[in-house]
Amino acid sequence: MTSGEIAFEQAYLTDLHERVDALREQAAAREATDFWRGELARLASVEDGLCFGRLDLRDGSRVYIGRLGLFEDDEPLLLDWRAPAARPFYTATAVDPHGVRRRRRITTRGRTVVALDDELLDAETGGDDLVGEGALLAALTADRTGRMHEIVTTLQAEQDRIVRDEHHGVLVVQGGPGTGKTAVALHRLAYLLYTRPQLRTRGVLVLGPSRVFLDYIGQVLPGLGEHTVVTATLSELWPGSPAEWVESAEVKGRADMADRVAAAVHAKVRVPDEAVEVGFEQQVLRLEPRACRRAVESARERGLPYNQAKLVFDQEIVDRLASDLADRMESVVLTESGEAIDGGSADGRLSAADLRALAAAGVVVDFDFEGPRQVLDDTDRAGLRAALLADTGVRRVLDGLWPPLTAEQAITDLLGTPVRSTADLPLLDEAAAVLGEHGVTTFGHVVVDEAQELSAMDWRMVVRRCPTRSMTVVGDLAQTGSAAGATGWAEVLRPHVGECWRLAQLTVNYRTPAEIMAATGDLFAAHHPDLRPPRSVRSTGEPPWRMRTTHAELARVVADLAASHDDGSLAIIAPPEHRDRLAAVLPATVPPDLTAPIVLLTPGEAKGLEFDSVLIADPAAILRAGPLGHNDLYVAMTRPTRHLGLIHPGPCPPALAALTPQPLPT
Numbered sequence: 001m002t003s004g005e006i007a008f009e010q011a012y013l014t015d016l017h018e019r020v021d022a023l024r025e026q027a028a029a030r031e032a033t034d035f036w037r038g039e040l041a042r043l044a045s046v047e048d049g050l051c052f053g054r055l056d057l058r059d060g061s062r063v064y065i066g067r068l069g070l071f072e073d074d075e076p077l078l079l080d081w082r083a084p085a086a087r088p089f090y091t092a093t094a095v096d097p098h099g100v101r102r103r104r105r106i107t108t109r110g111r112t113v114v115a116l117d118d119e120l121l122d123a124e125t126g127g128d129d130l131v132g133e134g135a136l137l138a139a140l141t142a143d144r145t146g147r148m149h150e151i152v153t154t155l156q157a158e159q160d161r162i163v164r165d166e167h168h169g170v171l172v173v174q175g176g177p178g179t180g181k182t183a184v185a186l187h188r189l190a191y192l193l194y195t196r197p198q199l200r201t202r203g204v205l206v207l208g209p210s211r212v213f214l215d216y217i218g219q220v221l222p223g224l225g226e227h228t229v230v231t232a233t234l235s236e237l238w239p240g241s242p243a244e245w246v247e248s249a250e251v252k253g254r255a256d257m258a259d260r261v262a263a264a265v266h267a268k269v270r271v272p273d274e275a276v277e278v279g280f281e282q283q284v285l286r287l288e289p290r291a292c293r294r295a296v297e298s299a300r301e302r303g304l305p306y307n308q309a310k311l312v313f314d315q316e317i318v319d320r321l322a323s324d325l326a327d328r329m330e331s332v333v334l335t336e337s338g339e340a341i342d343g344g345s346a347d348g349r350l351s352a353a354d355l356r357a358l359a360a361a362g363v364v365v366d367f368d369f370e371g372p373r374q375v376l377d378d379t380d381r382a383g384l385r386a387a388l389l390a391d392t393g394v395r396r397v398l399d400g401l402w403p404p405l406t407a408e409q410a411i412t413d414l415l416g417t418p419v420r421s422t423a424d425l426p427l428l429d430e431a432a433a434v435l436g437e438h439g440v441t442t443f444g445h446v447v448v449d450e451a452q453e454l455s456a457m458d459w460r461m462v463v464r465r466c467p468t469r470s471m472t473v474v475g476d477l478a479q480t481g482s483a484a485g486a487t488g489w490a491e492v493l494r495p496h497v498g499e500c501w502r503l504a505q506l507t508v509n510y511r512t513p514a515e516i517m518a519a520t521g522d523l524f525a526a527h528h529p530d531l532r533p534p535r536s537v538r539s540t541g542e543p544p545w546r547m548r549t550t551h552a553e554l555a556r557v558v559a560d561l562a563a564s565h566d567d568g569s570l571a572i573i574a575p576p577e578h579r580d581r582l583a584a585v586l587p588a589t590v591p592p593d594l595t596a597p598i599v600l601l602t603p604g605e606a607k608g609l610e611f612d613s614v615l616i617a618d619p620a621a622i623l624r625a626g627p628l629g630h631n632d633l634y635v636a637m638t639r640p641t642r643h644l645g646l647i648h649p650g651p652c653p654p655a656l657a658a659l660t661p662q663p664l665p666t
């Protein structure tokens with residue numbers, strides 16, 4: 001590339017930066033509202049890589065592509081990468097050039113242009129399915145930092161199709177390890193925020209498996225100028241969730257738990273077999289089972305949550321009691337003959353108990369009446385109802401028949417033990433919904449990452465927060481570790497969205513070198529004959545290896561290997577049973593700090609993450625740890641971008657026998 005070309009692009013870039021500076025000054029001069037603060041953050045986040053591409057079109061025009069749009073007199077100086085006209089930057093090929101003659105990649109450091117990389121899209125250069133291969137491979141082989149970065153400059157065509165998919169319902173992105181599912185889901189979110197601005201007010205949510213994972217991906221959206229996205233783990237969706245974390249227990253995660261929770265809540269309502277006596281101001285009122293049943297039915301007919309329906313029930317019962325009481329009083333004073341009837345005094349007046357009841361209801365009775373007339377008007381009857389409702393004795397009876405409930409009580413009663421783990425949270429959430437205990441915050445779009453791990457009950461919890469059912473769901477069925485997790489997308493989604501979901505696939509593995517993917521071949525083929533593993537985009541020429549040791553020596557061997565490691569970040573992935581022993585000999589923290597040079601993780605914790613090198617300690621123990629141990633081992637093996645080694649105490653698991661054996665370090 002000539003220095004003249006670089007100088008040309010430098011001048012253009014400098015002009016763009018000056019324009020952004022002017023916008024920043026204007027934003028800073030405005031009132032410090034949320035909008036302007038957001039605008040300032042957005043303008044600050046485009047500082048690096050403001051402009052990263054140029055398209056020279058066959059009609060002689062050219063467009064620049066970058067992280068935001070800049071215009072002069074309606075003429076685009078810079079196109080936001082999400083604008084339709086920027087799309088050929090990601091999709092144009094020599095075979096199908098989309099009107100593009102040349103694609104130029106502009107690499108900058110700070111505000112300086114450091115390299116230009118041109119692709120001429122003509123038939124002679126055809127046949128390559130990677131867009132901007134040089135820049136892509138540079139990104140893929142760079143040292144991992146413990147933080148994921150945006151990939152907006154090297155997004156590939158199959159990824160771009162998913163990012164810009166206009167489907168409004170649930171879009172499932174299925175793909176093997178390293179195919180960019182997480183990256184694509186986050187870029188899609190940025191795209192949707194650009195094309196559907198109403199989502200900014202409705203809110204968007206990214207759900208991930210752990211805080212460590214959410215921190216790992218936490219820079220991607222801000223790097224794309226999007227600062228308003230909420231991130232959460234499933235447990236964080238429940239206020240004040242219990243600390244102890246467990247994998248979603250299989251039984252608690254099954255869909256039929258929803259019915260069991262609802263049934264357990266509704267079973268709290270009791271219709272008595274015999275009349276119940278209700279004391280009120282020295283009166284004894286009778287509540288017949290029939291009246292009770294009618295009140296229960298009428299409350300349930302409204303379709304309200306349990307605790308709201310209780311209010312209807314209470315009101316109906318009190319209406320009944322008040323009306324019985326009032327009618328009885330009326331019947332006393334209305335007796336023309338002057339005879340007392342049941343409950344009244346001999347002179348045809350109200351009894352002392354009646355008068356107390358009326359006084360409690362704030363009713364003043366005028367006894368200077370002449371002839372029969374109605375004593376209690378509507379206001380008096382309403383007063384009587386209010387007095388009954390406020391009476392502690394009456395309340396006790398009402399609460400005995402239709403007890404008020406909290407979600408915690410309901411689930412503790414159902415399980416027979418106190419709520420204590422994350423697997424109980426979807427049950428609590430379910431109970432809260434049945435009870436109407438608290439409103440949940442909802443979002444206009446939800447991204448669910450590592451979605452294969454969610455149980456049927458987890459899905460109910462997620463869907464409750466996304467009334468529009470607009471979601472991007474990314475996962476890999478070959479990586480499911482939770483016994484309550486997904487074995488098929490249709491079965492988890494159909495109960496919530498019917499057929500209103502679409503499947504998109506990613507097929508290229510950008511992370512794991514071909515040699516390592518080949519080493520997972522036997523394991524994968526044995527357990528997922530119906531799935532295709534992704535195709536690695538690169539190879540390193542370095543095969544993964546295995547090393548035999550003893551149980552007694554395992555920790556020492558791992559520590560020695562870690563101590564001699566000098567090629568980028570290293571993760572030691574070991575089953576939970578070895579965690580303490582390894583943590584004692586490794587310079588690694590628990591919980592893990594992904595930005596540290598050495599990280600100790602369980603296979604479950606390693607999901608979604610990546611490192612330059614990975615050592616797996618005791619693969620046989622990972623395999624036998626649960627019914628889906630083979631998936632956990634597959635996850636662990638597919639984390640490295642460069643090197644993989646397995647240390648097995650005792651014989652090698654047969655699925656790994658083909659790996660190159662290595663002698664113990666001396």
Ligand SMILES: Nc1ncnc2c1ncn2[C@@H]1O[C@H](COP(=O)(O)OP(=O)(O)OP(=O)(O)O)[C@@H](O)[C@H]1O
Nearest residue numbers: 139151154155156177178179180181182183510608
């Ligand atoms: N087009 C691309 N350009 C540059 N890097 C990419 C591209 N696509 C993916 N990557 C990189 O490949 C790695 C894997 O991406 P990501 O973690 O999103 O994959 P995944 O499918 O979610 O993986 P897994 O299922 O194993 O968790 C990341 O480092 C990501 O930045």
